[in-house]
Every structure is written in structure tokens, then in C-alpha cells.
Amino acid sequence: xxxxxxxxxxxSINTAxxxxxxxxxxxxxxxxxxxxxxxxxxxRDLEGHSVARVAARLRTANIxxxxxxxxxxxxxxxxxxxxxxxxxNMRAVDDAAELGATCFVLVVGGIPAGSRxxxxxxxxxxxxxxxxxxxxxxxxxxxxxxxxxPMTAADRSCLSTLGQxxxxxxxxxxxGQGLGVAVDVYHVWWDPALQSQIVRAMQGxxxxxxxxxxxxxxxxxxxxxxxMMGDGVxxxxxxxxxxxxxxxxxxxxxxxxSAANWWKRPATDVLDTCIxxxxxxx
Amino acid sequence: xxxxxxxxxxxSINTAxxxxxxxxxxxxxxxxxxxxxxxxxxxRDLEGHSVARVAARLRTANIxxxxxxxxxxxxxxxxxxxxxxxxxNMRAVDDAAELGATCFVLVVGGIPAGSRxxxxxxxxxxxxxxxxxxxxxxxxxxxxxxxxxPMTAADRSCLSTLGQxxxxxxxxxxxGQGLGVAVDVYHVWWDPALQSQIVRAMQGxxxxxxxxxxxxxxxxxxxxxxxMMGDGVxxxxxxxxxxxxxxxxxxxxxxxxSAANWWKRPATDVLDTCIxxxxxxx
Numbered sequence: 063x064x065x066x067x068x069x070x071x072x073x074s075i076n077t078a079x080x081x082x083x084x085x086x087x088x089x090x091x092x093x094x095x096x097x098x099x100x101x102x103x104x105x106r107d108l109e110g111h112s113v114a115r116v117a118a119r120l121r122t123a124n125i126x127x128x129x130x131x132x133x134x135x136x137x138x139x140x141x142x143x144x145x146x147x148x149x150x151n152m153r154a155v156d157d158a159a160e161l162g163a164t165c166f167v168l169v170v171g172g173i174p175a176g177s178r179x180x181x182x183x184x185x186x187x188x189x190x191x192x193x194x195x196x197x198x199x200x201x202x203x204x205x206x207x208x209x210x211x212p213m214t215a216a217d218r219s220c221l222s223t224l225g226q227x228x229x230x231x232x233x234x235x236x237x238g239q240g241l242g243v244a245v246d247v248y249h250v251w252w253d254p255a256l257q258s259q260i261v262r263a264m265q266g267x268x269x270x271x272x273x274x275x276x277x278x279x280x281x282x283x284x285x286x287x288x289x290m291m292g293d294g295v296x297x298x299x300x301x302x303x304x305x306x307x308x309x310x311x312x313x314x315x316x317x318x319x320s321a322a323n324w325w326k327r328p329a330t331d332v333l334d335t336c337i338x339x340x341x342x343x344x
Numbered sequence: 345x346x347x348x349x350x351x352x353x354x355x356s357i358n359t360a361x362x363x364x365x366x367x368x369x370x371x372x373x374x375x376x377x378x379x380x381x382x383x384x385x386x387x388r389d390l391e392g393h394s395v396a397r398v399a400a401r402l403r404t405a406n407i408x409x410x411x412x413x414x415x416x417x418x419x420x421x422x423x424x425x426x427x428x429x430x431x432x433n434m435r436a437v438d439d440a441a442e443l444g445a446t447c448f449v450l451v452v453g454g455i456p457a458g459s460r461x462x463x464x465x466x467x468x469x470x471x472x473x474x475x476x477x478x479x480x481x482x483x484x485x486x487x488x489x490x491x492x493x494p495m496t497a498a499d500r501s502c503l504s505t506l507g508q509x510x511x512x513x514x515x516x517x518x519x520g521q522g523l524g525v526a527v528d529v530y531h532v533w534w535d536p537a538l539q540s541q542i543v544r545a546m547q548g549x550x551x552x553x554x555x556x557x558x559x560x561x562x563x564x565x566x567x568x569x570x571x572m573m574g575d576g577v578x579x580x581x582x583x584x585x586x587x588x589x590x591x592x593x594x595x596x597x598x599x600x601x602s603a604a605n606w607w608k609r610p611a612t613d614v615l616d617t618c619i620x621x622x623x624x625x626x
Contacts, residue, residue, distance in 0.1 A: 172561075178579040180534070213495040215534035216561045216577045226536045252462070252497035254508045279454075279498045281566060295498045297460040 063299070063306045066314060067341035071099035074128035076273065076317035077107045080332060081325030086116055090123055092333050100126035100313050102271075103161070105154060113157045120161065128313035129206060129244060129271045130158035135171025136190035137183045137220065144190060151194050158203045164312065165206035165270040166198065167244055172217040183220045191241070192234045199240045206244040206270040207231065213284050224250050224259040231268050238267055245305070246273035246317065248288055251296045257304050264308035272305060273317045274298055274344050286321035290335060292343035302344060314344060345581070345588045348596060349623035353381035356410035358555065358599035359389045362614060363607030368398055372405055374615050382408035382595050384553075385443070387436060395439045402443070410595035411488060411526065411553045412440035417453025418472035419465045419502065426472060433476050440485045446594065447488035447552040448480065449526055454499040465502045473523070474516045481522045488526040488552040489513065495566050506532050506541040513550050520549055527587070528555035528599065530570055533578045539586050546590035554587060555599045556580055556626050568603035572617060574625035584626060596626060 064072060075098055077089055086107050093101055101120070108116060120127065133154065134147045151166075158166040170187040173180055191205065198205050207227040210219030221227055227243045235241035243263055250256055263269050276294030281287050291298055302314065316336045318324055324332050346354060357380055359371055368389050375383055383402075390398060402409065415436065416429045433448075440448040452469040455462055473487065480487050489509040492501030503509055509525045517523035525545055532538055545551050558576030563569050573580055584596065598618045600606055606614050 173577050178577050180577075180579065184536070211494065212534040213493065213563070213566070216559055216563075220534075222534050222536065229536075252494040252502075252504050254466070254504065254511075277498055281495070281498075284495070284563060284566070295455050295460050295462075297462065 063303055066344055070097040072314055073098050073337065073340050074100035074102055074126075074313040074315035075333065075336060076102040076129075076131065076315050077104050078131065079316050079318045079324070079336065080329050081321070082106060083325070084329050086111060087119070088329070090119055090125060092329060093125055094123040096333065096337060098125065098337075100128040100315070102127065102129040102131055102315050102317070104131040105157070108157070113160050117161045126313070127161045127163040128315045129165050129167045130154065130161055130163040131167045132208075133166065133168040133170065135169070136187045137171035137174050138186070139174040139176065144186060148190055148193055152197045155194065155198045155201050155203050159201040163203065165204045165242065165244065167206050167208050167271065169208055169210060170219050170221045172215060172220055180215070180220055187220060188230060188234060191230070195235060195241055204270050205241050207241065208244040208246060209249055211249040223253055223255070224263065225255050228259060228263055228266065228268060231266065242268040242270040244271035244273060245269060247296050247298060247301055248273070248275045248277060251277060251301065256301070260301075260304045261308050264305065264310060269305065269310055269312070271315060272302070272310065272312060273315045275316065275318045283321070286319045288318045288320055290318060290324060291316070291339040298344045314340060316340065345585050346593075348626060352379040354596055355380050355619065355622050356382035356384055356408075356595040356597035357615065357618060358384040358411075358413065358597050359386050360413065361598050361600045361606070361618065362611045363603070364388060365607070366611050368393060369401070370611070372401055372407060374611060375407055376405040378615065378619060380407065380619075382410040382597070384409065384411040384413055384597050384599070386413040387439070390439070395442050399443045408595070409443045409445040410597045411447050411449045412436065412443055412445040413449045414490075415448065415450040415452065417451070418469045419453035419456050420468070421456040421458065426468060430472055430475055434479045437476065437480045437483050437485050441483040445485060447486045447524065447526065449488050449490050449553070451490055451492060452501050452503045454497060454502055462497070462502055469502060470512060470516060473512070477517060477523055486552050487523050489523065490526040490528060491531055493531040505535055505537070506545065507537055510541060510545055510548065510550060513548070524550040524552040526553035526555060527551060529578050529580060529583055530555070530557045530559060533559060533583065538583070542586045543590050546587065546592060551587065551592055551594070553597060554584070554592065554594060555597045557598065557600045565603070568601045570600045570602055572600060572606060573598070573621040580626045596622060598622065
């Protein structure tokens with residue numbers, strides 16, 4: 063395994079970790095000062111900015127983009143909604159290309175309002191991803207299917223496990239031309255098939271990103287109560303070991319949604335704590 | 345599929361649905377008045393009562409016991425804790441035998457406090473279940489492994505999917521002598537492997553219980569915010585269809601934890617709503 067304390071170029075900070083409170087230029091400044099290798103910006107953090115200008119700043123600062131977050135949901139009650147989502151996602155792919163992002167992260171959406179058709183929602187996603195993939199290949203932006211925790215299956219992601227994501231990769235992109243996965247420990251740590259699916263994912267060259275945070279006990283919110291690495295129960299070194307033993311050499315990206323705690327702290331404190339925990343417990 | 349509106353003997357009410365507010369005798373009265381075929385009592389609801397007397401009352405009322413809830417957690421930080429849990433579970437199995445319960449429901453426990461060893465917790469459970477199974481076979485009480493939603497993996501159940509539960513059945517009880525599963529839609533509805541694992545479970549004669557409630561959007565608590573059937577997004581008829589197409593003819597048991605809603609309503613309203621929803625949307 064890599065020693066993250068001596069490889070700052072492997073570290074990445076997802077801008078959501080700051081609670082979308084500070085400007086993208088401030089994020090770049092903070093990360094550059096600390097030698098962080100990459101960031102993963104959200105689209106909302108670039109609103110009102112020239113993507114070309116931000117991309118140039120990142121290049122000058124020698125900061126990569128470990129992922130661009132994230133897709134508009136693919137699932138909708140009608141075809142017009144799905145078409146609008148696809149077009150929006152195409153624009154985001156173009157921005158991801160300009161940023162030189164390692165991948166465009168796909169959070170796929172849950173069951174459309176008023177429906178109970180989980181299987182139908184999953185079909186909608188597969189159709190939408192296949193369509194987006196054609197555009198993404200032209201733009202040379204890999205798409206990363208991110209399975210989200212099953213507790214979000216109704217309203218955020220009907221894609222719930224790494225195995226399911228890899229099944230979709232095999233179906234939609236059998237030759238491995240542009241579709242992969244993002245492995246976020248918060249979403250998949252519980253999965254009894256995690257180790258075997260990580261090996262499968264690495265063998266298929268599908269892993270486009272690796273995200274860390276922690277699962278708190280108790281967890282008080284289904285979305286916004288993630289923990290800082292080390293404060294919860296996830297065996298982070300073990301999971302990274304599985305990935306790196308199988309050849310993973312990409313970024314280790316911190317993504318923490320924490321409305322009641324970390325999002326209330328000064329960004330410098332958040333970032334310095336992330337770095338310290340990346341060095342010691344990840 | 346069975347018509348639940350004309351087969352009241354197939355219906356069961358888990359006493360947790362009433363929020364543990366009313367006496368077991370009152371539960372029996374309410375269910376007898378409505379011709380409900382079975383109940384699933386919790387151990388706490390029998391405290392202070394003679395199990396033999398309750399068992400006799402149920403027999404007289406022609407009310408079955410679709411399951412006895414539930415095991416003390418198998419996972420502990422030390423051997424003494426695991427031994428105490430096993431002994432407590434043995435006593436519960438004896439009570440389940442006296443009640444004539446279809447099964448003793450196993451909620452297995454999460455990761456012991458202070459640990460991050462999820463695999464180790466799972467090994468603890470398998471060891472404990474194997475030990476309990478010896479006792480349960482003598483008592484002629486089937487044990488039902490209940491996979492709980494992955495959002496409870498840290499603090500309630502490191503057994504997270506139906507497939508995992510069936511793997512454990514095959515390992516611990518390869519000849520199918522007393523170990524099976526309880527399928528609770530709330531915990532497994534999201535699983536992309538659900539249909540195939542239900543078929544597998546039925547082929548192995550492993551399904552000892554089927555529990556219904558619903559997944560609300562939004563869900564505001566990880567444990568106590570279950571919905572009444574029909575109020576959420578679970579396609580209940582589809583899942584019951586998978587079970588019954590594969591031969592399931594056991595009880596359909598309502599188990600709703602709802603601190604902010606149903607547990608505040610009069611027990612008669614809760615029960616009558618359960619029955620109406622069992623008749624119409626399950």
C-alpha cells in the first residue's frame with residue numbers, strides 16, 4: 063500500500079466536504095498551499111465561474127480533477143424529463159472534458175415520483191447512461207457509475223451495490239470503452255461482496271475513483287451525517303488495501319457531507335483534519 | 345397469488361407494530377375479534393407474563409405465532425458477552441417452543457463497540473448461530489436469520505442481504521435442518537438480487553417468515569420511521585408474487601416501527617388500517 067503521508071499527489075478533496083460554503087478559487091488556494099494533488103468540484107461550485115478559467119488555474123496550480131460531480135438524475139416520470147436530464151448531463155461532460163477530469167461521476171437517481179417500479183427506474187438509468195456514454199466517448203471523459211448506499215434507493219440512487227454497477231458496465235460497455243465505477247466507502251463498506259467486487263472491478267479496469275469518509279454510530283441523517291475518517295466504524299486501511307493490492311493507483315478523495323458538524327467548521331480546520339486523517343487512518 | 349382479503353388466517357401482526365404500548369392479552373383480544381391468523385410477539389411484550397398461559401390463550405383463540413422476536417445480539421467484545429448472549433437466546437428458544445412459534449427470529453448484531461472488524465463480527469455471528477442451532481433443533485424451533493437493511497450494519501445487524509443469509513444457512517446448516525430466513529421487505533426491497541435470492545431461498549425451503557411495511561420518502565430515522573403498507577415506494581404485490589410463485593404459503597406479517605406516527609395512534613386504528621392495507625396493497 064502507498065504511504066499517503068508521503069504522497070500528497072494522491073490526495074484529493076471533494077468540494078462538498080466544505081459544505082459548498084467557500085469559493086472554488088479559495089478551495090484551489092487552500093489545496094495548493096498544502097500540496098494536495100487533486101480536487102473533485104461540484105457543478106454548483108463552478109456556477110458563475112468560467113470553466114475554462116478554473117481549468118487553467120488548476121493546471122497552473124498543478125492540481126488535478128479526480129472527478130466532476132455529478133450527473134442530473136436519469137430517472138423521470140416522462141420522456142421529456144429524461145431527455146432534458148440527458149442534455150444537461152452532456153453539457154456537464156463537456157465541462158468535465160475542459161477541466162481534464164478523471165471522470166464524470168454518475169449519481170443515477172431513484173424511483174420517479176409516484177412510482178413503485180424499481181426495476182423500471184433501473185432500466186431508465188441504463189438507457190440514459192448508454193446514451194450519455196456515446197457523447198462522453200467523443201469528449202474523452204470516462205463515466206463513473208457510483209453505487210449509493212441502499213438507504214438512498216428510493217430517492218437518490220437505484221444503483222445500490224458495486225456488483226450491480228459492474229454488471230451495468232459489462233452490459234452497457236462490454237469492451238471497457240469509457241464506463242467505470244467510483245467506489246465510495248460510505249456507500250459500500252457494509253457489502254459482504256465488497257472485496258470480491260473490488261477485485262472484479264480492478265481486473266476489468268473499471269475503478270475511476272475512490273472516496274473516503276466514515277460511518278458514524280449513531281447516524282442521525284440518511285444523507286448529511288457522514289463522519290471524518292477515523293471517527294466511525296469503517297476499516298479504511300483494509301478497503302484501500304484491497305484496491306491497491308489489485309493495482310489501484312488513483313486518487314484517495316475525501317467526500318464528507320456533514321451538515322451538523324464539519325460543514326459548520328472553518329474550511330482550513332476541515333482541510334487540515336482531512337489531511338491528518340488521510341496520513342494516519344486511511 | 346393468494347387473495348389476502350379472503351384468507352385472514354394468512355395474516356399476522358407483529359406486536360412491535362403497536363409500539364409495545366398495549367398488553368399481550370389486549371393484542372390477542374384485538375386479533376381474535378378480527379380473525380387474524382397469527383401474531384409475532386416480542387420477548388419484552390411477554391415480560392411479567394407466564395409464557396405457558398399466553399401460549400394456552402393463543403391456542404384457545406386459534407391464533408398462531410408466526411415468529412418470536414428476537415435474538416439478543418451475538419456480537420460482543422469478549423467471550424463472556426457472547427456466552428451470555430447464547431444462553432439468553434437458548435432461553436428464548438425454549439419460550440418459542442412453548443409458544444409453538446414458526447421460528448425464532450435472529451437479529452444478529454452489528455460490530456462490537458470499539459471495533460472496526462466487520463468480518464470478525466460476521467464470524468462471531470456464524471459461530472453463535474451454529475451453537476444456538478444445536479439447542480434449537482432439540483427444542484424443534486426453526487431459527488430465522490433476518491437480514492437487516494445495510495444502514496443498520498454497524499450497530500444492529502452485520503447480516504445485510506438475503507443472499508448473505510442464505511450463504512450462512514448453507515454453511516451452518518447444509519442439510520436444511522432448522523436454519524432458515526425471514527424476509528422483511530423493509531430491509532431487502534432495494535436489493536437487485538432480491539428476486540433471484542427469493543427463488544433460491546424457496547428452492548432450499550429456507551423461508552420461515554415474510555414481513556411487510558413500507559419505505560417512506562423521505563425517511564427521517566434509520567430505525568423508527570417505517571411506513572404503513574401503501575404509503576411508500578415498495579412494490580409489495582410484486583415481492584409477494586415472487587415468493588408465492590415459488591411456493592410460499594406462510595404468514596404475511598406486519599411489522600412497523602413508527603415512533604412519530606403509528607405508535608401514537610390507537611391500537612384499534614393501527615390494526616384496522618393494517619388489515620385494510622393487507623387486503624388492498626400487499
